[in-house]
Amino acid sequence: MTGLEKLKVFAKSPHHLWLGLLTLGVGLATVNGIGMIAGLAAYALGWIYLPDSRLFKNWLATRKQGDEGAKLRQFLFQRRQIYDALRSSTRARYDNLAAEIEDLQEEFHRDPRLNAEIVRQRSERLSNLAWTYLRLLHTGEMLDRFIESEHPQELERKIAAMEKELSAIGTGSKASLAESLQSRLSSLKARLEKRRGAEESRELTASEQERIAELVKLFRADHLASRDAAALSHEIDGAAVQLDRTREWLSGLEFDTSPDIPEALAAAAPLKVGQ
Structure with a gap:
């Protein structure tokens, strides 16, 4: 301040x-x-x-702690809503990843080669990894629902029929009907384009989910196999930079309804949603 x-x-x-x-x-x-x-x-x-004065500084610290506590409670509530909206099989996927990350964080704490600052940094990175994974799971299901609700063949059939109907209307005749048909045609084309975009986004979402799951397994293997325990920090930091781009992409996606949460706040939350 x-x-x-x-x-x-x-x-x-x-x-x-x-x-x-x-x-x-x-x-x-x-x-x-x-x-x-x-x-x-x-x-x-x-x-x-x-x-x-110390009196005012203590008051500031207490107020900040209270504000942070309120923000954390709000985040936990929002995260629980996202988690509860998932299918049971998808929730199980998140639970499994959260358990793997918790185990890895505990190994960091037990490792005498790591100082407290390295342990803190790694744990925060991994906690944010879990939050990104949950967002991807939620977005993936939102995309699934949209894709299931729109049938491209049916949309293409309607577009073709409407274009044929429009071409049959003579210039200057039935202007109101032509305007109505043109508006409906634009709407159908927009829906078809959004359906195609959703398919591409769903593929990327699924790929990013797998990437995070594989990264956690790789981090654990590298931690156990490496003689230089501090070297893993560079790998985790590098992965975090790549996933920053994933979070930016998610934030710009209309199917992502999860809030943008500061990394420090997501890191302060327990990994298991029920906790």
């Missing part, structure tokens, strides 16, 4: 309210010039020293 941000928070804090009451308020209550000047001076000094 910058100095200016701290002053803005202080201005809205109960500390500022009490400062005003005990300085300006008391000064005004004296009903004399010296008292008012003393109150004003004390108020100005309060602005200089109180924002950097």
Whole structure:
């Protein structure tokens, strides 16, 4: 928090309210010039020293902890909704990956070669990997439902019939009918295009799901086989950069209804949704 941000928070804090009451308020209550000047001076000094005082810093830390707790509870609620919307077989896939990641995180904690900072960084990366995997599972099912609801052969048949009907209407005759048909034709073509795009997105979604599952297995194998325990961090970081692009793609996909969550927040959540 910058100095200016701290002053803005202080201005809205109960500390500022009490400062005003005990300085300006008391000064005004004296009903004399010296008292008012003393109150004003004390108020100005309060602005200089109180924002950097331990009392105010402790209040800021407590408020931040409360805000973060509220955000985490909101995220857990949203994640549970996404998880509960999945088919039971898809939920089982997430549960299996979460269990594998938890086992790997525990191995990191038990490894005497790793310091606490490396363990923290790896654990956070893997927790975010699990959240991305859940988003991909949810998006994949949303795409499945859309694909199942739209039949391209039927759409193509309707488009062909409507184009034939439009061509049969003479220029300048039945203008209202032609406008209506043209509007319906545009809608059908848009649906067909969206159906084709959904198929491509579904293929990519499925591929990314498999990639994450394979990455977790690879990380575990590399951790157990490598003599240099710290070397795995570079692999995890490299995979995270690639998956950043996956998350950007998901965010721009209309079939992804999951919220964009800061990495620190996703990392703070337990991997198992029921916890």
